[in-house]
Amino acid sequence: MSKTKVGGDQKRKAERKAAKAAANAANGAADVDAKMTDAGSELKKEKKEKKEKKDTAEKKEKKEKKEKKERDEDSEEKKERKAKRKEKKRQEEESNETESTSPNPTADDDDTEESPPKKRKRDAAEGDLEIDVSLPQPPSKKALRKLKKHPELAPKILKPTPSNAPKAEIDKSTFPEHSSQVRSKHGVWIGNLAFSTTADTLRDFIALKPEDVTRVNLPTDERGRNKGFAYIDFDSEDALDHALKLSEALLGGRKVLIKNSKDFSKRPASAPAPPKNGANIDKNPPSRILYVGNLDFSTTAEALQEHFEFAGKIQRVRLATFEDSGKCKGFGFVDFLDIESVRRAMLGLTAEEEGTMNELEGKAEVELASRRKRRAMLIGRTITMEYGQDPSVRYKKRFGGKDREGGDEEGGSAVPRKKEWKDTRSTDAGAAYSSDVRRTGAITAGEGKKMTFAE
Incomplete structure (x- = not known):
C-alpha cells in the first residue's frame, strides 16, 4: 500500500509540473503576440506621422510658391503703373515747356490750357485779398461755447474791441492800451449793492457829470447779475470827496457802504505765510541749537554735519536713532x-x-535762490528746521523749575539734585502682624470676586 501511495504522489507532482509548464508556455506565447501587436501599431503610427508631415510640407511649399508668384505679379503691375505715371508726367512737362516757349499759341495749345496741371501756384496778379478791419472780430470757439450755455451774455461777448476798428478811428479814452490808464488815483469801493444794480444806476446815484466818472467796474457772476459790490474811479479829488459823503445812503432800498479804494483799515488779517524752505524761524525763541526734522532713515550724523557746515562752526550733532537697527528716527539736533x-x-x-544778498541782481540772484533751495533739502527730502529748546528750559519744564546743580546758564547740562533717602518703615514690631488677616483670623467682608475653573 505504501508503494502504491508513493507512486501516486509522484505522478500527481509530475502532472502539476506539466500543467504549470503548459500554462507558462501559453502566457509566453500571449506576451509574444501582444508585443508583436504593439510593435505593429507603433510602426503604423510612425508611418502615419511621416505621411502627415510629408503632406504638410508639400502644402506649405505649394502655398509659398503661390504667394511668391502673386508677389511677382503685383511687383510687375506696380512697376508698370509707376512707369506709366513717369511717362505721363514727362509728357505734361514737355507740353508745359512747349506752351511757354511757343510765341503764337495754336488750337492745340487752347486744348491744353483747358486742362492745367493739378498743382499750380496762385498768380498774385489775379486779385489781392481785401480785409476790412472795421468789421467786428468773430467770436472764438470758447466764446461760442459760452454763448450756447448763456445766451444772455451775447451783448457783452460780441461787443467790438480795439482790434476790430481801424487805427484812425480808435479813441484811446474809450479803448485804453493798458489797464493803468483806466484806474485813477481817486477811486472808491461801494458795497452792499442789490443784485439788480447796474452801471447806469450807480452813475445816477453819484450825481456827477459824465466826464467826472472815468470808470465803473461792476463784477458780475455767470448769470450776469451784480455780485454786490463795485469800483468807481474819478478824475479829481473833489469828485472823490463827494462820493465818500454818500456812504450809508439808500440805493435800491439798501444802505450802501462807500470807502476809499486805498483804505484797508478794516480788512481781515491774512493768514500767516507758510515757512519758506521748511524753516520756521518764529516758532521758538532763538537758541544755539538747530532742530532738524523730516530726515531720511539713512541719514547719518556725519552727513548732517557736512550739510550745515556752510552756516558756521558746529560744536556737535545729536541724531536720534533706533536702538535695534541704529538708523535715524527722522530728526536730530545741530549745536x-x-x-x-x-x-x-x-x-x-x-x-x-x-551781507551781499540785497545787492545781487539778475543771474547772480537766481543762482543764490537755487543754492538756498538745495540747502533746504537733504537726501531728496525737504527738511524742517526751527530753533531747538535750550537744555535749561527743558529741565524747568520737566521738573517744575526746581534748583539744579551743574551746567551753565547758556545751555549747559542740567543735573537734578540728589534726594536723601529716608526710612519710612514703622518701628512697631507688631504692626505688620496686626494688619495681616491670615495671622489674626479676623472675618473680612467679601469683595464680590468669583473664581471659576475650566473643566
Whole structure:
C-alpha cells in the first residue's frame, strides 16, 4: 500500500509540473503576440506621422510658391503703373515747356490750357485779398461755447474791441492800451449793492457829470447779475470827496457802504505765510541749537554735519536713532557756536552771502535762490528746521523749575539734585502682624470676586 501511495504522489507532482509548464508556455506565447501587436501599431503610427508631415510640407511649399508668384505679379503691375505715371508726367512737362516757349499759341495749345496741371501756384496778379478791419472780430470757439450755455451774455461777448476798428478811428479814452490808464488815483469801493444794480444806476446815484466818472467796474457772476459790490474811479479829488459823503445812503432800498479804494483799515488779517524752505524761524525763541526734522532713515550724523557746515562752526550733532537697527528716527539736533549761525542755517545763507544778498541782481540772484533751495533739502527730502529748546528750559519744564546743580546758564547740562533717602518703615514690631488677616483670623467682608475653573 505504501508503494502504491508513493507512486501516486509522484505522478500527481509530475502532472502539476506539466500543467504549470503548459500554462507558462501559453502566457509566453500571449506576451509574444501582444508585443508583436504593439510593435505593429507603433510602426503604423510612425508611418502615419511621416505621411502627415510629408503632406504638410508639400502644402506649405505649394502655398509659398503661390504667394511668391502673386508677389511677382503685383511687383510687375506696380512697376508698370509707376512707369506709366513717369511717362505721363514727362509728357505734361514737355507740353508745359512747349506752351511757354511757343510765341503764337495754336488750337492745340487752347486744348491744353483747358486742362492745367493739378498743382499750380496762385498768380498774385489775379486779385489781392481785401480785409476790412472795421468789421467786428468773430467770436472764438470758447466764446461760442459760452454763448450756447448763456445766451444772455451775447451783448457783452460780441461787443467790438480795439482790434476790430481801424487805427484812425480808435479813441484811446474809450479803448485804453493798458489797464493803468483806466484806474485813477481817486477811486472808491461801494458795497452792499442789490443784485439788480447796474452801471447806469450807480452813475445816477453819484450825481456827477459824465466826464467826472472815468470808470465803473461792476463784477458780475455767470448769470450776469451784480455780485454786490463795485469800483468807481474819478478824475479829481473833489469828485472823490463827494462820493465818500454818500456812504450809508439808500440805493435800491439798501444802505450802501462807500470807502476809499486805498483804505484797508478794516480788512481781515491774512493768514500767516507758510515757512519758506521748511524753516520756521518764529516758532521758538532763538537758541544755539538747530532742530532738524523730516530726515531720511539713512541719514547719518556725519552727513548732517557736512550739510550745515556752510552756516558756521558746529560744536556737535545729536541724531536720534533706533536702538535695534541704529538708523535715524527722522530728526536730530545741530549745536552751533552762536545763534547767528543757526539763523543762517535756516535761511540757507553763508556769512558772505548774507551781507551781499540785497545787492545781487539778475543771474547772480537766481543762482543764490537755487543754492538756498538745495540747502533746504537733504537726501531728496525737504527738511524742517526751527530753533531747538535750550537744555535749561527743558529741565524747568520737566521738573517744575526746581534748583539744579551743574551746567551753565547758556545751555549747559542740567543735573537734578540728589534726594536723601529716608526710612519710612514703622518701628512697631507688631504692626505688620496686626494688619495681616491670615495671622489674626479676623472675618473680612467679601469683595464680590468669583473664581471659576475650566473643566
